[in-house]
Amino acid sequence: MENAIAVGLILPEVTKTVAEEHLEELTRLIESAGARVATTLLGKRNAPDAATYVGKGKAEEIKSLVKRHDAQLVIFDDDLSPAQVRNLEKMMGPQTKVIDRSALILDIFASRAKTREARTQVELAQLEYMLPRLKRAWSHLERQAGSSGSGGAGGGARRGVGETQLELDRRIVRTRIARLKEELEKIEKQRDTQRKSRAAAFTVALVGYTNAGKSTLFNRLTQGETVAMDKLFATLDSKTQKIAHEMPRETVMVDTVGFIRKLPHHLVASFRSTMEEAVAADLVLHVIDASHPQYDEQREVGNEVLKELGVDSANVLEVYNKIDRLEEHFEIRRRDAAAVSALTGKNIDRLVEQIRGRERAGGEHVQLAIPHAESRLIAKLHEVAEVYEQSNDDDAVTFSAWVPNDSLHMFSEYVLSRVVNERRAS
Numbered sequence: 232m233e234n235a236i237a238v239g240l241i242l243p244e245v246t247k248t249v250a251e252e253h254l255e256e257l258t259r260l261i262e263s264a265g266a267r268v269a270t271t272l273l274g275k276r277n278a279p280d281a282a283t284y285v286g287k288g289k290a291e292e293i294k295s296l297v298k299r300h301d302a303q304l305v306i307f308d309d310d311l312s313p314a315q316v317r318n319l320e321k322m323m324g325p326q327t328k329v330i331d332r333s334a335l336i337l338d339i340f341a342s343r344a345k346t347r348e349a350r351t352q353v354e355l356a357q358l359e360y361m362l363p364r365l366k367r368a369w370s371h372l373e374r375q376a377g378s379s380g381s382g383g384a385g386g387g388a389r390r391g392v393g394e395t396q397l398e399l400d401r402r403i404v405r406t407r408i409a410r411l412k413e414e415l416e417k418i419e420k421q422r423d424t425q426r427k428s429r430a431a432a433f434t435v436a437l438v439g440y441t442n443a444g445k446s447t448l449f450n451r452l453t454q455g456e457t458v459a460m461d462k463l464f465a466t467l468d469s470k471t472q473k474i475a476h477e478m479p480r481e482t483v484m485v486d487t488v489g490f491i492r493k494l495p496h497h498l499v500a501s502f503r504s505t506m507e508e509a510v511a512a513d514l515v516l517h518v519i520d521a522s523h524p525q526y527d528e529q530r531e532v533g534n535e536v537l538k539e540l541g542v543d544s545a546n547v548l549e550v551y552n553k554i555d556r557l558e559e560h561f562e563i564r565r566r567d568a569a570a571v572s573a574l575t576g577k578n579i580d581r582l583v584e585q586i587r588g589r590e591r592a593g594g595e596h597v598q599l600a601i602p603h604a605e606s607r608l609i610a611k612l613h614e615v616a617e618v619y620e621q622s623n624d625d626d627a628v629t630f631s632a633w634v635p636n637d638s639l640h641m642f643s644e645y646v647l648s649r650v651v652n653e654r655r656a657s
């Protein structure tokens with residue numbers, strides 16, 4: 232296992248406590264990546280140093296810590312410029328790698344990515360991160376770009392006249408980036424098709440800070456077996472499963488990748504297609520670890536990402552999780568919120584009731600009689616609604632169905648009666 236030194240900086244805009252907590256999070260990230268944190272170091276400055284980020288004195292201090300702890304990695308809690316990385320690596324010596332928070336997160340994502348979609352997204356983010364930092368030949372990339380796919384514009388390692396090695400490297404990376412983007416577009420189309428096939432179902436997406444308990448809650452509500460771990464970014468792929476409770480409509484849950492503060496910009500962009508699941512959901516459960524000292528900051532990070540993705544806040548329900556860890560009663564100030572323990576199951580029935588309430592508000596249970604001649608409309612009903620019962624009369628088909636509000640107008644002339652406040656019979 233590699234030894235790492237975690238480095239942070241207290242800048243005027245943050246307090247010492249906050250900086251310490253951020254460094255604590257960095258430590259968890261490093262451990263999640265599979266390295267050991269030998270020691271941490273927190274500097275204090277009015278502004279980052281252009282050459283070394285922490286300043287020359289602190290950099291010397293890091294160097295002696297590297298020696299003392301035999302560290303192979305020095306990891307900074309903020310993004311470093313390519314020049315800062317170069318200067319610091321030169322100081323630390325050839326045995327020590329200097330990386331920043333973004334590179335670390337990209338590493339974790341790369342090691343967790345299992346599906347084609349996640350792998351494509353991570354590779355894209357890595358290349359976008361790498362592009363401005365290229366300085367010498369990337370022979371492994373050359374091989375990748377040359378071997379994947381046939382022909383294509385600029386593919387392979389043909390060097391143009393007067394092109395320097397660096398220009399060539401950049402061209403190879405750009406070509407690969409373009410290909411990955413095409414690939415992602417294809418995957419996104421497939422996802423769209425899958426989503427349309429679930430159009431009649433009510434979809435509930437779980438989003439929130441990493442380690443908040445999304446997968447645990449997913450398992451609790453679906454009786455599924457998604458991996459939940461006390462590790463940051465345990466889940467990378469969104470996963471869908473039917474909810475295991477009785478609902479007015481067919482209801483599916485979607486588990487998604489977690490957020491973290493200062494998430495590398497490229498990563499957010501690359502994981503957009505995965506996160507689209509949250510945007511398309513009828514209801515978004517924003518899971519917050521109420522037992523975390525920074526849960527408020529984590530909630531804010533979640534809100535920012537949701538805003539960036541264009542999720543309507545009216546569709547969001549805040550779920551304060553891990554209340555089993557709290558000694559006092561957890562007071563929720565908002566009405567559209569819940570306080571639960573995904574682990575023990577406390578208040579889960581209440582949460583399910585809240586989800587049900589949202590579902591009920593989103594449509595109506597109606598009895599319909601549609602003439603046989605209206606075969607298109609009947610097909611439409613099967614597409615947008617959940618049909619509970621259906622029977623054939625001489626001149627019409629009668630239905631008992633759940634119809635979402637935005638589709639009701641299509642069927643209004645055939646409504647026989649509305650069923651109020653009755654649970655699904657089956």
Ligand SMILES: Nc1nc2c(ncn2[C@@H]2O[C@H](COP(=O)(O)OP(=O)(O)OP(=O)(O)O)[C@@H](O)[C@H]2O)c(=O)[nH]1
Pocket residue numbers: 439440441442443444445446447448458459460461462463464465466467488489490552553554555556571572573574575
């Ligand atoms: N005490 C307690 N622990 C919980 C609860 N819910 C989840 N956990 C624990 O918190 C850790 C993270 O849970 P996950 O469900 O993997 O969290 P996640 O939000 O899916 O995390 P990522 O996939 O990494 O974003 C695990 O060790 C869970 O056992 C809870 O209600 N109470």
Ligand SMILES: [Mg+2]
Pocket residue numbers: 445446447458459465466487
């Ligand atoms: Mg998870």
